[in-house]
Amino acid sequence: MNYRDALSKELSYALRHAPWEYELEMDAEGRVPIDQLLNALHREEHWKDVQEADIQEVIAKSEKKRFELKDGMIRAFYGHSIPMKIVKEEKIPPKVLYHGTARRFLDSIKAKGLLPQSRQYVHLSQDMETAKSVGRRHDGTPCILVIDAKRAWDEGVKFYLGNEKVWLADWVDAKYIVDYYISKTS
Numbered sequence: 584m585n586y587r588d589a590l591s592k593e594l595s596y597a598l599r600h601a602p603w604e605y606e607l608e609m610d611a612e613g614r615v616p617i618d619q620l621l622n623a624l625h626r627e628e629h630w631k632d633v634q635e636a637d638i639q640e641v642i643a644k645s646e647k648k649r650f651e652l653k654d655g656m657i658r659a660f661y662g663h664s665i666p667m668k669i670v671k672e673e674k675i676p677p678k679v680l681y682h683g684t685a686r687r688f689l690d691s692i693k694a695k696g697l698l699p700q701s702r703q704y705v706h707l708s709q710d711m712e713t714a715k716s717v718g719r720r721h722d723g724t725p726c727i728l729v730i731d732a733k734r735a736w737d738e739g740v741k742f743y744l745g746n747e748k749v750w751l752a753d754w755v756d757a758k759y760i761v762d763y764y765i766s767k768t769s
């Protein structure tokens with residue numbers, strides 16, 4: 584793995600899953616001071632030379648908008664699994680959202696709806712292509728669920744913004760899954 588991808592993974596781990604391992608003080612929206620994060624990374628041999636510019640490069644060159652670095656603070660936009668629930672901005676969703684998953688999860692999803700599992704929120708995609716690539720992480724022939732987000736929102740389900748392509752929800756009842764496709768193309 585190249586240095587930039589490895590750094591991106593390290594940032595995801597620190598900011599989404601284990602800030603305490605780095606002694607980070609995280610605010611309610613998941614932000615930590617960049618200097619604190621850099622100091623923690625410098626204690627590890629592998630990251631002893633990492634600079635803020637390297638983190639800026641991770642953010643600038645990634646296809647996915649995972650992190651925000653602003654006013655000396657850095658946060659992950661989504662993906663958290665830490666016990667303290669990260670406060671996300673509530674937002675009216677588009678009419679339809681998508682969720683890419685594995686065929687083997689379908690029966691359970693139909694029975695229980697979409698659950699956040701190990702994360703704090705269910706992750707939904709703005710478009711089908713994004714959902715397909717999310718689903719491919721779990722299954723080479725993923726399944727794309729179509730979510731009637733308008734009806735869910737009309738009926739009181741809250742949606743939150745991750746980034747422009749990632750939406751979040753606490754739980755999605757199976758009744759809002761109105762269609763699904765099995766993606767045979769790679």
Ligand code: HQG
Pocket residue numbers: 647649662683684685688691692695696697698699700701702705706707716717718720721749
């Ligand atoms: C499934 C990546 C059985 C759910 C991605 C998913 C995303 C159920 C898996 C972000 C279920 C959890 C999150 C139920 C949900 N029964 N299985 N009732 N309800 N599931 O990885 O959404 O590259 O925690 O369908 O691109 O795949 O890391 O969530 O398959 O944006 O930046 O449980 O992480 O972004 O898997 O992915 P995950 P996800 P990064």
